[in-house]
Amino acid sequence: MLDVRELTTSYGAVTALDRLTFSAPRGKITAVLGANGAGKTTLLRTLSGLVRPTHGSAELEGADLVRTPTEAMSGLGLAHVPEGRGVITELTVEENLRLGGLGRSARSQAAPLDRVFTLFPVLSDRRNAIAHVLSGGERQMLVIGRALMATPKILLLDEPSLGLAPRVVGQIFDLLRSLVESDGLTVLLVEQNARSALSIADFGVVLNLGRLVVHDEAAVLAADEKLRHAYLGF
Amino acid sequence: MSMLAAPLHRVSRSTLLRHLAVALIGLVVVILVLESTSTFRNAQFAAMAYLGIAAGGLTVLTGLNGQISLGHGAFMAFGAYSTALLYREAEPVLPVVGVLLVATVVALLVGALVGVAAARLHGPYLAGATLALAVAVPGMAIFFGDSLGGEQGLNVRVPDVPGWFADAVFFLTAHDVTASKYVAYIGWLALIVTFVLLANLSRSRVGRVWRAVRDDEVAAELAGINLGRARVLAFLVSAGCAGLAGAVMAMAVRITAPSGFTLTLSLTLLTAVVLGGLGSLLGALIGAALLTFLPQVVTGVGHDLGLSDVQSAELAPLVYGLVMVLVILLAPAGIVGSLRGWRRSRRETT
Amino acid sequence: ACGAGETREQSKGEAGSSDVGITEDTVTIGAHFPLTGVAAPGYSEIPTGMKAYFDYVNAQGGVDGRKIEFLVRDDGYNPTNTSQVTNELVLKDEIFAMVGGLGTPTHAAVVDFLNSEQVPDLFVSSGSIQWGDQPEEKPFTFGWQPDYESEGKIIGQYVAENMPDAKVGLFLQDDDLGRDSEKGVRRFLDKQIVGVERYTSGNTDVAPQIAGLQAKGADLVLSFNTPSYTALSQLVAMKLNYKPKWFYANIGSDPNLVGSLLSKFSEGAVDGAAPLDGVLTTEYIPGVDSEDDPWIQLWQKVWDEYGDQGDLTNYRVYGMSKAYAFVQALMAAGPDPTREGIVDAVEQWDTSWPGPELAPFRFSEDSHLGISGMRIVELKGGVGKELTPVLVTDIGDAPIEEDTSGQSDDAPAESGLPEIEPVG
Amino acid sequence: MSGIGVGFGGIVALDGVGLEVARHQVLGVIGPNGAGKTTLFNVACGFVQPDTGTLTWQGRELDRLRPHQLAGLGIGRTLQGLGLFDQMSVLDNVMVGADRHARASFLSSLLALPRSAKDEAALEDRARTVLSELGIEAYAGHLPSSLPYPVRKRVALARARVSEPELLLLDEPASGLSNDEMAELGELIRGLTDRMSVMLVEHHMDLVMSVCDRIVVLDFGKVIARGRPEEIRDDPAVLAAYLGDEVPHTHQDVAIGEER
Amino acid sequence: MQQLLTTALTGLTLGFVYAAFALALVLIWRSTRIVNFAQAPMAMITTYVALLLIDAGLSYWLAFVVALVSGLVLGALVERVFVRPVEGKSEINAVILTLGLFIVIHALAAVLFGSRYRSFPAPFGLRGFEVGELNVALTGFGMFTIVAVLVVMGLLVALFRFTDLGLRMRASAYNAEVARLLGVRVGRMLTLGWALAALVGSLSGLLIAGGSLVHPSYMDSVVVYGFVAAVLGGLDSPLGAVVGGLLLGVSLSFVSGYVGSEVVALAALVILMLVLLLKPGGLFSHAAARRV
Numbered sequence A: 001m002l003d004v005r006e007l008t009t010s011y012g013a014v015t016a017l018d019r020l021t022f023s024a025p026r027g028k029i030t031a032v033l034g035a036n037g038a039g040k041t042t043l044l045r046t047l048s049g050l051v052r053p054t055h056g057s058a059e060l061e062g063a064d065l066v067r068t069p070t071e072a073m074s075g076l077g078l079a080h081v082p083e084g085r086g087v088i089t090e091l092t093v094e095e096n097l098r099l100g101g102l103g104r105s106a107r108s109q110a111a112p113l114d115r116v117f118t119l120f121p122v123l124s125d126r127r128n129a130i131a132h133v134l135s136g137g138e139r140q141m142l143v144i145g146r147a148l149m150a151t152p153k154i155l156l157l158d159e160p161s162l163g164l165a166p167r168v169v170g171q172i173f174d175l176l177r178s179l180v181e182s183d184g185l186t187v188l189l190v191e192q193n194a195r196s197a198l199s200i201a202d203f204g205v206v207l208n209l210g211r212l213v214v215h216d217e218a219a220v221l222a223a224d225e226k227l228r229h230a231y232l233g234f
Numbered sequence B: 001m002s003m004l005a006a007p008l009h010r011v012s013r014s015t016l017l018r019h020l021a022v023a024l025i026g027l028v029v030v031i032l033v034l035e036s037t038s039t040f041r042n043a044q045f046a047a048m049a050y051l052g053i054a055a056g057g058l059t060v061l062t063g064l065n066g067q068i069s070l071g072h073g074a075f076m077a078f079g080a081y082s083t084a085l086l087y088r089e090a091e092p093v094l095p096v097v098g099v100l101l102v103a104t105v106v107a108l109l110v111g112a113l114v115g116v117a118a119a120r121l122h123g124p125y126l127a128g129a130t131l132a133l134a135v136a137v138p139g140m141a142i143f144f145g146d147s148l149g150g151e152q153g154l155n156v157r158v159p160d161v162p163g164w165f166a167d168a169v170f171f172l173t174a175h176d177v178t179a180s181k182y183v184a185y186i187g188w189l190a191l192i193v194t195f196v197l198l199a200n201l202s203r204s205r206v207g208r209v210w211r212a213v214r215d216d217e218v219a220a221e222l223a224g225i226n227l228g229r230a231r232v233l234a235f236l237v238s239a240g241c242a243g244l245a246g247a248v249m250a251m252a253v254r255i256t257a258p259s260g261f262t263l264t265l266s267l268t269l270l271t272a273v274v275l276g277g278l279g280s281l282l283g284a285l286i287g288a289a290l291l292t293f294l295p296q297v298v299t300g301v302g303h304d305l306g307l308s309d310v311q312s313a314e315l316a317p318l319v320y321g322l323v324m325v326l327v328i329l330l331a332p333a334g335i336v337g338s339l340r341g342w343r344r345s346r347r348e349t350t
Numbered sequence C: 001a002c003g004a005g006e007t008r009e010q011s012k013g014e015a016g017s018s019d020v021g022i023t024e025d026t027v028t029i030g031a032h033f034p035l036t037g038v039a040a041p042g043y044s045e046i047p048t049g050m051k052a053y054f055d056y057v058n059a060q061g062g063v064d065g066r067k068i069e070f071l072v073r074d075d076g077y078n079p080t081n082t083s084q085v086t087n088e089l090v091l092k093d094e095i096f097a098m099v100g101g102l103g104t105p106t107h108a109a110v111v112d113f114l115n116s117e118q119v120p121d122l123f124v125s126s127g128s129i130q131w132g133d134q135p136e137e138k139p140f141t142f143g144w145q146p147d148y149e150s151e152g153k154i155i156g157q158y159v160a161e162n163m164p165d166a167k168v169g170l171f172l173q174d175d176d177l178g179r180d181s182e183k184g185v186r187r188f189l190d191k192q193i194v195g196v197e198r199y200t201s202g203n204t205d206v207a208p209q210i211a212g213l214q215a216k217g218a219d220l221v222l223s224f225n226t227p228s229y230t231a232l233s234q235l236v237a238m239k240l241n242y243k244p245k246w247f248y249a250n251i252g253s254d255p256n257l258v259g260s261l262l263s264k265f266s267e268g269a270v271d272g273a274a275p276l277d278g279v280l281t282t283e284y285i286p287g288v289d290s291e292d293d294p295w296i297q298l299w300q301k302v303w304d305e306y307g308d309q310g311d312l313t314n315y316r317v318y319g320m321s322k323a324y325a326f327v328q329a330l331m332a333a334g335p336d337p338t339r340e341g342i343v344d345a346v347e348q349w350d351t352s353w354p355g356p357e358l359a360p361f362r363f364s365e366d367s368h369l370g371i372s373g374m375r376i377v378e379l380k381g382g383v384g385k386e387l388t389p390v391l392v393t394d395i396g397d398a399p400i401e402e403d404t405s406g407q408s409d410d411a412p413a414e415s416g417l418p419e420i421e422p423v424g
Numbered sequence D: 001m002s003g004i005g006v007g008f009g010g011i012v013a014l015d016g017v018g019l020e021v022a023r024h025q026v027l028g029v030i031g032p033n034g035a036g037k038t039t040l041f042n043v044a045c046g047f048v049q050p051d052t053g054t055l056t057w058q059g060r061e062l063d064r065l066r067p068h069q070l071a072g073l074g075i076g077r078t079l080q081g082l083g084l085f086d087q088m089s090v091l092d093n094v095m096v097g098a099d100r101h102a103r104a105s106f107l108s109s110l111l112a113l114p115r116s117a118k119d120e121a122a123l124e125d126r127a128r129t130v131l132s133e134l135g136i137e138a139y140a141g142h143l144p145s146s147l148p149y150p151v152r153k154r155v156a157l158a159r160a161r162v163s164e165p166e167l168l169l170l171d172e173p174a175s176g177l178s179n180d181e182m183a184e185l186g187e188l189i190r191g192l193t194d195r196m197s198v199m200l201v202e203h204h205m206d207l208v209m210s211v212c213d214r215i216v217v218l219d220f221g222k223v224i225a226r227g228r229p230e231e232i233r234d235d236p237a238v239l240a241a242y243l244g245d246e247v248p249h250t251h252q253d254v255a256i257g258e259e260r
Numbered sequence E: 001m002q003q004l005l006t007t008a009l010t011g012l013t014l015g016f017v018y019a020a021f022a023l024a025l026v027l028i029w030r031s032t033r034i035v036n037f038a039q040a041p042m043a044m045i046t047t048y049v050a051l052l053l054i055d056a057g058l059s060y061w062l063a064f065v066v067a068l069v070s071g072l073v074l075g076a077l078v079e080r081v082f083v084r085p086v087e088g089k090s091e092i093n094a095v096i097l098t099l100g101l102f103i104v105i106h107a108l109a110a111v112l113f114g115s116r117y118r119s120f121p122a123p124f125g126l127r128g129f130e131v132g133e134l135n136v137a138l139t140g141f142g143m144f145t146i147v148a149v150l151v152v153m154g155l156l157v158a159l160f161r162f163t164d165l166g167l168r169m170r171a172s173a174y175n176a177e178v179a180r181l182l183g184v185r186v187g188r189m190l191t192l193g194w195a196l197a198a199l200v201g202s203l204s205g206l207l208i209a210g211g212s213l214v215h216p217s218y219m220d221s222v223v224v225y226g227f228v229a230a231v232l233g234g235l236d237s238p239l240g241a242v243v244g245g246l247l248l249g250v251s252l253s254f255v256s257g258y259v260g261s262e263v264v265a266l267a268a269l270v271i272l273m274l275v276l277l278l279k280p281g282g283l284f285s286h287a288a289a290r291r292v
């Protein structure tokens, strides 16, 4: 599904991704782990074209992501939930959601909208509120909901649990699992909390200072005592 | 060598001494320049001084405190009209320094009034309000035409050069002091004093608080900063500077009339600030120099190229506008800011 | 004025030798005009007229072998700029004299400076009385056109005598133009005035003012405004169905300009200068439309030969008339003109010298006011039809009299140059 | 705090909430998203005026105070985001926090009198002390935006700390931190309690359970439970409303909790 | 009575003119978060385009359409060439940039077209009606102005409220990066926003010019009052722009007629201050924003 080869990204003198190679299979959740500054966010931003790599390639079902402009990503079926601040605070909750399902008729937006509102009832209560008044967690729900509106083929999630109550985190993870299993969604999940990420992921990629440390099945990683202490912090 | 180093070290550590040292150097440069240039240049330097003072105040407001004012010309008007009222024909009521102080205080008071309202406004709303201020104030001079001279304005007396000053200058340079030169001295002394005070402020707790408010007002408030007070204070300081600048302007131009305080003046100040480099006093000075000398040079070039009067007159705004656009596109941090960035990047690569 | 004495003594050459701005073969003079900005339309044409006439004179060998170099600086009608460009003209370009500097607030910013630097400040382009009523305070400054107060008086008296029943409304620009003229007008018809409305220059919405006059029932409106406001007031009146008799002061009545401004408006409601037909105004120099006038014929010839692109307009005629007066003054100052010399020559102006002005200048040691009078005309097809002979007067309570000097009937010499012997 | 009620239009954000922070203790406030925790903090530091209820601070009733005044009274706070001054150095950021201890007047700043210089030096000392306590003195001259996220979090904490508040409100201080860093943070917070009281809003149960002396649980603006961490963890109402069935790996929390 | 009516009606027409200009500002603000001070000279240029065509013998309406289209093109061009580099950067740099453009376009126009007054035709009558004794100071062209502005406002409201395009434009303005992630072609939206705004600006230029005098500075005073009107309304709201324009136009007309025209600008300041003191974000801003 997603093939990353020799991907290298730098910010000026800082090399944030260093010849990274891995692939994420279709219909699976791949967790991307690593300490702060390991390059996880940079990986996702490179994949969705927000930053350009200096070297290497990334392909989504054969489509070259490196040369695709960001705005065409959603056309390829890629949705990205950015880290923090992804809500357009000046628009209403519903407008934010509508943006997720752009390009589709109002009728075909109805079903995904319903799904988001069932998943996050708070949002449905506040659908006409300006997103600016939402609490931190409500905003996070909105961003995730918005990504789901696009019914993507591959979902890049950057720390989705940030600021969410444990119960909601659980719900979201459940939903991800069910989408993966029923719709064949592919997920790239960046999480600070490696433990819970590995608990739902199929595979795990561990980064350190922009380099790949290991890439293996989630259960294997979770069981690796040394790895956990060195890189995963649990 | 080491004998020198110790006091030098002390000077560089104390904010006040450092600023005073720079001011002293500035003063020497000013004397050298004013004494070696023609009366006409002296008059131009006087203009540069008042633009510089006002731009210095504005750079503090906009650069350090993040408030945009499109209306500082209005405060200059208050300063200038105070000067005109106090410094007319016959015997002036106050000496020059007194006039400058009163003009500053008047503008300060008005600045406090406007600042209180402005403190609640943001971005374009503040810009809109100050824009309205800039166009409204000249109308007041017409409304109170009986005391403020209406459209025609008030004449300002040419300051008498005090005997001791003329003697001192003659003693040093063997030149007589013309009125233009005297006004230029007044302007530059006022500028140096203002800049030292502004530099003190920006290096102190006050400046730090202003910058904090600019960067994140909620966080600043949580740190115990009274947002309104900080904003009003910044507004006040910069309005005071504008008032002082207006006073110098009145003396240099010898008249204060509503048409001297058009919106263009206010926008010119802002332009000087941004072209020079936001938040930098040196930048404000460079911006002021640019705006003083550029139009005349360009018009001259136009004449030399054989353009008609009207065409070469339009050439000045054309070039001036182009410079604004180009600086913003090529050196968004302004002249000083870009030079600093360039120096830093050179230092890093070597 | 009094405080000015302490400035640097001008180092003046000995009598007979040349003065600042004068060389063997040039005389450098300068002026400030609004060439850019809101005041530029119209006014920026004046210096082009002046230049054309100077070029004409230069082509014929100049004055006493000296070519006139005329430097025009833009002040954008902003006194601050006026002060700067005047500094430049006086201190850097070292002009011999300022000729025709335009605007009341703008020129007021530099008049003290010019006098303290002892620069002749000739023929200010403004009708404010301040240029000429106190020659002892401003010995180097001279007006040129009739002052607004005298114009107001002449208009006031005309109305009082010929339209005693009219309910008069005043439409005034809110500056010295409106103020001085109102003073003049009120000397004669204080009682007849039913309403006064003032507009601020730059504010183009005059509907509230015109509506005010309409509401007060004025059936004769005396307007002291600039030409664009003539067009605006006519348009507003049309909108309000307000049809009083209009009397525009000279400054705003350029029928050529206003007519062309109004010409485009639809419905044939306004075409050509027709809307100004029947409007009363005054005249102190012949205007572009008096094609038979010998002066206009001269100006047309000069413009055709030396003008820029564009037609001869009344602004350019104004400029040429003024340039002519300067050449007269320069000739009168003799072969070795000095700054004091030219001032003396203007003070001893000989009213028998032919010139485009319809009434003689008032120049003397006691008055630096310019043209002494004008005649009242009614516009018909864009041309003024004389209603009165040329009437002359002065500020204050000077009487209004018919002019007997014959100024209005003279003609330029064949060469198109003044033919004047040095005075004094 | 007692009987605090806040409404925004149709939404009731807080409904008769009462709680008390004991001296030198850590009070945890938890609850589902949108339960009103941040709003509660906003009431405590003056950003939101409560519709009902009263706020009492050291025996004094606080009424209609503006946020900056509360800071003066000794209430400090960090924001749910970072809220750093991006164009100021780390040192300046922290010195702003210390501003309430500054004594130099405007005039002495204007004239750069020795008094102002002394004051500046004192502020800088304070700031540097706190920076080194938090182990980030090396970054004093840097701009926050150039620093790693955990360091920035510490700068924010340092800025709140340096004002020496008697009550410190921490809004999700652990978000975006890794487990290791969270543990360090926990120790830092505990370390604060000998000087001040702390109120902590957090969704990371590991941290909450390990550092709090008492916990209040909010849901829909109401207190649904309060007590010691152990009591809360097993409270069925809390489980249903907040923790859900997927209480992640409770045994791990205990491990951290036992460290102290 | 007559004067009251006249003052109110002329104020109303003037208000619609301010409203038209304010609408253009609102459009640009909505699409790029920039206040475009160069709006006035841009409109001035397109008015001259129309004038040249009319002078060349074309019909008013053809010139009208060409002017609007050239506004559209000019707006797109300016955005692409000059504004793109400052978008999303420091607010004040954008202000200075548009001021610079203001000056440049102004000077160019003065050189190209000369700075004399010219008259601009109006397609409808410039005479007011008479109803019995009463003169109604509303001309055919005045009514055209009112209708045109209301239609434009309606279209804009509909665009932003009901269409995906409007949503895309707003999303691009507020948060370009997120919009891009969601598949919005942000660059195009920004260009489109400027183009549309310049079109509306051109319309306002034509409405002001109609039956009046044109010279390179003829729009300058509208900049101030149009901007004040937009700020009054809240800069983000097309409806606000129109309400702000009307409020300003009518009250200034009354001030000018009953107090004196020299205090008009002062009155504008006072009105603006009063409104902003009560609602710092303008009349149509959203209520009490959450700060933390």
Ligand SMILES: Nc1ncnc2c1ncn2[C@@H]1O[C@H](COP(=O)(O)OP(=O)(O)OP(=O)(O)O)[C@@H](O)[C@H]1O
Pocket (backbone or CB within 6 Å): A011, A014, A015, A016, A034, A035, A036, A037, A038, A039, A040, A041, A042, A043, A083, A192, D146, D147, D148, D149, D150, D176
């Ligand atoms: N815009 C930027 N400019 C310069 N350096 C950057 C930028 N963004 C990230 N970096 C640097 O790149 C490296 C990788 O950062 P990245 O944000 O990808 O890490 P991360 O693994 O997502 O960390 P976190 O857990 O804090 O989100 C870090 O050293 C960071 O400082």
Ligand SMILES: Nc1ncnc2c1ncn2[C@@H]1O[C@H](COP(=O)(O)OP(=O)(O)OP(=O)(O)O)[C@@H](O)[C@H]1O
Pocket (backbone or CB within 6 Å): A133, A134, A135, A136, A137, A138, A163, D008, D009, D011, D012, D013, D031, D032, D033, D034, D035, D036, D037, D038, D039, D040, E288, E289, E290, E291
């Ligand atoms: N200014 C406001 N206007 C309208 N509603 C608001 C406002 N401020 C907060 N709310 C609403 O009040 C509720 C409580 O918000 P609050 O931020 O206190 O939640 P929280 O408990 O901090 O949640 P989280 O854990 O997600 O940060 C939310 O539903 C929020 O949308």
Ligand SMILES: [Mg+2]
Pocket (backbone or CB within 6 Å): A040, A041, A042, A083
């Ligand atoms: Mg990250």
Ligand SMILES: [Mg+2]
Pocket (backbone or CB within 6 Å): A135, A136, A137, D037, D038, D039, D080
């Ligand atoms: Mg919260």
